[in-house]
Amino acid sequence: MSDAILRDKEESKPSISFIEQFIADDLKEGKNNGRIHTRFPPEPNGYLHIGHAKAICLDFGMAQKFGGKCNLRFDDTNPVKEEVEYIDSIKEDINWLGFDWEDREYYASDYFGKLYEFAVSLIRKNLAYVDDQPADVISSQKGTPTQPGTESPYRSRSAAENLDLFERMNKGEFDEGSRVLRAKIDMTSPNMHMRDPIIYRIIKSPHHRTGSTWMVYPMYDFAHGQSDYFEGITHSLCTLEFEVHRPLYDWFIDQLKTGDYRPRQIEFNRLNLTYTMMSKRKLLELVQEGRVSGWDDPRMPTLCGLRRRGYTPESIRNFVDLIGYTKVEAINDVSLLEHAVREDLNKRAPRVFGVLNPVKVIITNYPEGKVEEVELINNPEDESQGKRMVPFSREVFIDADDFMENPPNKFFRLAPGMEVRLKGAYIVKCEGVKKDETTGVIEEVYCTYDPDTRSGGKTSEKKVKGTLHWVSVSHAIEAEVRLYDRLFDHEDPAGQKDDDYRKFLNPESLKILTGCKVEPSLASARPLDKFQFQRLGYFCIDYDSNPDKLVFNRTVGLKDTWAKINK
RNA sequence: UGCUCCGUAGUGUAAUUGGCAACACGUCUGACUCUGGAUCAGAAGAGUUUAGGUUCGAGCCCUAACGGAGCAACCA
Numbered sequence: 001m002s003d004a005i006l007r008d009k010e011e012s013k014p015s016i017s018f019i020e021q022f023i024a025d026d027l028k029e030g031k032n033n034g035r036i037h038t039r040f041p042p043e044p045n046g047y048l049h050i051g052h053a054k055a056i057c058l059d060f061g062m063a064q065k066f067g068g069k070c071n072l073r074f075d076d077t078n079p080v081k082e083e084v085e086y087i088d089s090i091k092e093d094i095n096w097l098g099f100d101w102e103d104r105e106y107y108a109s110d111y112f113g114k115l116y117e118f119a120v121s122l123i124r125k126n127l128a129y130v131d132d133q134p135a136d137v138i139s140s141q142k143g144t145p146t147q148p149g150t151e152s153p154y155r156s157r158s159a160a161e162n163l164d165l166f167e168r169m170n171k172g173e174f175d176e177g178s179r180v181l182r183a184k185i186d187m188t189s190p191n192m193h194m195r196d197p198i199i200y201r202i203i204k205s206p207h208h209r210t211g212s213t214w215m216v217y218p219m220y221d222f223a224h225g226q227s228d229y230f231e232g233i234t235h236s237l238c239t240l241e242f243e244v245h246r247p248l249y250d251w252f253i254d255q256l257k258t259g260d261y262r263p264r265q266i267e268f269n270r271l272n273l274t275y276t277m278m279s280k281r282k283l284l285e286l287v288q289e290g291r292v293s294g295w296d297d298p299r300m301p302t303l304c305g306l307r308r309r310g311y312t313p314e315s316i317r318n319f320v321d322l323i324g325y326t327k328v329e330a331i332n333d334v335s336l337l338e339h340a341v342r343e344d345l346n347k348r349a350p351r352v353f354g355v356l357n358p359v360k361v362i363i364t365n366y367p368e369g370k371v372e373e374v375e376l377i378n379n380p381e382d383e384s385q386g387k388r389m390v391p392f393s394r395e396v397f398i399d400a401d402d403f404m405e406n407p408p409n410k411f412f413r414l415a416p417g418m419e420v421r422l423k424g425a426y427i428v429k430c431e432g433v434k435k436d437e438t439t440g441v442i443e444e445v446y447c448t449y450d451p452d453t454r455s456g457g458k459t460s461e462k463k464v465k466g467t468l469h470w471v472s473v474s475h476a477i478e479a480e481v482r483l484y485d486r487l488f489d490h491e492d493p494a495g496q497k498d499d500d501y502r503k504f505l506n507p508e509s510l511k512i513l514t515g516c517k518v519e520p521s522l523a524s525a526r527p528l529d530k531f532q533f534q535r536l537g538y539f540c541i542d543y544d545s546n547p548d549k550l551v552f553n554r555t556v557g558l559k560d561t562w563a564k565i566n567k
Numbered sequence: 568u569g570c571u572c573c574g575u576a577g578u579g580u581a582a583u584u585g586g587c588a589a590c591a592c593g594u595c596u597g598a599c600u601c602u603g604g605a606u607c608a609g610a611a612g613a614g615u616u617u618a619g620g621u622u623c624g625a626g627c628c629c630u631a632a633c634g635g636a637g638c639a640a641c642c643a
Binding site for chain 2: 015017041042043045075077078080081134135138139140142143144145146147148149176177179180189190191192193195198200201202203217219220221223224240241242243244245246247267269274280322323324325326327328329330331332333335336339340342346351380381410412413421422423424425427455456463464465466467468469532534535536537558559560561562563564565
């Protein structure tokens with residue numbers, strides 16, 4: 001590559017999303033005094049998942065990029081669905097991802113007072129009214145997307161009467177569902193959301209923060225934009241399904257604003273992943289029905305699940321970066337996520353030997369009782385991780401997959417008469433096997449070793465096709481290994497109209513292997529420590545692990561060309 | 568028979584704002600290797616949903632069609 005082209009490549013700006021473009025344009029036009037302020041507004045009704053990570057990276061990322069701020073705001077306007085339990089987990093997950101809202105932790109419920117006053121002011125301006133009709137009547141009067149709605153008989157109540165009723169609604173004088181407050185906009189609007197939307201409803205269950213101070217609670221549309229306004233948010237980034245809400249968002253801001261400042265809502269595409277379900281409601285069902293072990297089951301797309309699975313925050317951020325933000329409703333391939341972890345873990349995870357399905361290999365010409373410490377590189381991608389010593393002896397375990405009595409062509413592993421290197425140690429040659437006479441299961445493999453082939457020695461020039469990982473029998477530590485596969489065996493489990501998503505649950509999504517053997521250096525590993533089991537994949541220590549019983553989760557396998565050849 | 572949004576290699580995104588359609592993942596070759604991983608080198612793969620229009624020139628602007636998504640919760 002010529003210097004000019006190289007320079008060109010380095011200088012070419014990474015492309016920016018349409019959102020970043022909008023923000024840059026707003027900045028150029030001098031809007032909002034050049035301030036950039038975003039917010040991440042989760043409802044505390046469940047755990048955060050990777051779809052939220054996409055939003056978090058955008059909200060905090062844009063603020064960082066433009067020298068602005070990003071608030072954390074809990075959108076807690078519906079006390080019947082929300083719980084404190086979720087608040088802590090949400091904060092933990094955002095921090096884990098690597099973002100910081102500093103001291104700006106807000107709650108929509110902080111604004112219940114102001115919102116109530118704003119509603120009162122709309123009533124006074126004759127822009128809101130109390131409707132006494134039941135839900136189904138109101139709903140049918142709204143018309144359909146293709147037919148205009150009709151006006152409620154209560155639409156022209158006097159401001160005084162509305163004020164009185166609204167106040168009494170909040171005092172608890174009326175039953176839930178008996179009355180609502182509606183904005184008076186336009187029942188014939190082509191946009192359903194503008195047909196006199198309900199802005200307040202009566203809820204008598206206590207709120208997790210405000211207790212029973214309030215009996216009326218604002219709807220999303222009456223809380224979100226206003227909260228943005230109260231906090232001085234300049235760019236309110238949300239997913240595409242809120243696009244049709246934007247006129248209403250702007251309508252309320254118009255009623256509220258006093259100066260030039262106004263927040264702007266911009267919508268982007270939600271994250272969809274193949275073989276994954278993102279709906280919080282359905283994830284909750286999986287948890288409640290015991291189909292997974294909890295919100296942090298390593299098969300869940302939740303951030304706590306991914307964390308337990310062994311994902312790093314960097315890998316998730318890189319993934320989000322890779323897929324970008326657009327207005328196209330796309331379905332991203334999970335394998336891209338898997339690629340992102342592999343790439344990250346390749347750089348950071350120390351290599352170790354772990355044997356999942358052990359078969360004993362006896363090196364018949366190796367002295368009994370002798371133990372050699374062989375030196376192994378911890379991470380060829382990162383020299384600073386150093387080296388370690390691993391004990392080698394006459395009897396070692398290898399993986400059952402690495403031996404075949406009657407191998408096909410191009411099998412570069414151990415088979416009768418074939419030679420392989422035991423990585424870091426010697427080249428061994430298979431001389432025979434012992435099988436269970438009735439089942440045919442291989443019980444022991446007999447090899448001889450070539451003492452001149454010790455790794456690193458002068459005479460180790462001999463080349464063999466295969467190199468195997470191994471663990472010395474007398475030094476091996478027992479471990480349980482949990483192998484995960486995708487939770488669903490359908491690309492789009494939630495998108496099948498005729499079938500319940502449960503039908504697509506992958507029965508093979510969890511395989512627990514016991515009696516696995518790992519090298520002794522792993523004895524002191526702690527939960528969430530990450531390793532590459534050489535030739536197998538990336539594994540991390542599970543929370544269930546303890547020094548007496550190590551438990552590993554497989555984060556993701558290595559790409560396996562042999563498996564592919566075999567298909 | 569409404570309104571809003573969206574259509575670019577298999578997938579996801581780009582295209583200096585109207586100037587030779589590029590990148591990543593995946594796929595396929597090959598090299599190297601004490602991880603059949605990683606790494607490195609290379610290749611195939613779209614003429615931008617369709618039809619018109621404006622223009623010297625259109626993925627980009629205009630019109631229409633086709634296809635997809637969202638909108639009729641006292642959810643967010």
